Amino acid sequence: MDEGSAMKDVEPSKTYRLLESGPIVLVTTARDGRANVMTMGFHMVIQHGPPLIGCVIGPWDFSHAALTATGECVIAIPTVDLARTVVDIGNCSGRSIDKFARFGLTAEPARMVGAPLIRECIANLECRIADDRLAADYNLFILEVLAIRYDDAREERRYLHHNGDGTFTVDGRTLDLRERMVQWKAFQVEL
Numbered sequence: 001m002d003e004g005s006a007m008k009d010v011e012p013s014k015t016y017r018l019l020e021s022g023p024i025v026l027v028t029t030a031r032d033g034r035a036n037v038m039t040m041g042f043h044m045v046i047q048h049g050p051p052l053i054g055c056v057i058g059p060w061d062f063s064h065a066a067l068t069a070t071g072e073c074v075i076a077i078p079t080v081d082l083a084r085t086v087v088d089i090g091n092c093s094g095r096s097i098d099k100f101a102r103f104g105l106t107a108e109p110a111r112m113v114g115a116p117l118i119r120e121c122i123a124n125l126e127c128r129i130a131d132d133r134l135a136a137d138y139n140l141f142i143l144e145v146l147a148i149r150y151d152d153a154r155e156e157r158r159y160l161h162h163n164g165d166g167t168f169t170v171d172g173r174t175l176d177l178r179e180r181m182v183q184w185k186a187f188q189v190e191l
């Protein structure tokens with residue numbers, strides 16, 4: 001090894017502290033007329049079309065049973081005004097409480113799935129399980145996004161990014177480097 005290196009060793013188990021995968025999100029489900037919501041940090045976009053995302057939702061979550069039973073959920077993206085609520089939602093279970101009532105969230109009907117949208121979130125992605133072959137080994141569900149509802153009117157637009165330890169980074173300055181994206185112009189579309 002290079003004795004002069006200024007870099008220290010970090011345990012590979014801390015990968016999640018370094019590779020932040022995107023904004024912290026809420027996942028809603030509904031089963032037998034009962035809606036629930038959980039917090040999720042482990043997710044990634046997999047492909048553009050059809051739009052697929054990967055989400056890790058473990059059997060310790062009450063939401064897991066609802067997701068596997070119905071095959072449907074909504075990924076709702078909160079902004080910084082909901083920060084404390086987002087953490088609290090991920091620290092209690094729908095097994096014992098109605099989290100929509102507890103946290104004052106407004107459930108709105110989705111178009112394509114039984115799980116509700118959350119009105120207080122800037123975006124709601126209606127999803128259906130496309131592939132659950134990795135769920136048994138990794139709790140990884142591949143979801144297809146069927147519809148998106150986006151709140152264009154709201155003022156607060158800053159996402160929250162989980163640093164893995166209960167601290168969060170809030171979206172800050174936006175760098176506009178679109179003119180350098182010469183190979184990827186097709187993806188420069190307005191929402």
Ligand SMILES: Cc1cc2nc3c(=O)[nH]c(=O)nc-3n(C[C@H](O)[C@H](O)[C@H](O)COP(=O)(O)O)c2cc1C
Nearest residue numbers: 038039040041042057058061062063090092093094
């Ligand atoms: C910041 C944060 C991120 C989380 N990320 C995930 C995740 O990616 N996957 C997961 O299964 N649980 C995750 N959790 C835990 C669930 O949100 C938590 O177990 C929740 O209580 C599940 O609710 P439920 O039992 O009503 O489904 C996270 C919790 C917090 C606070």
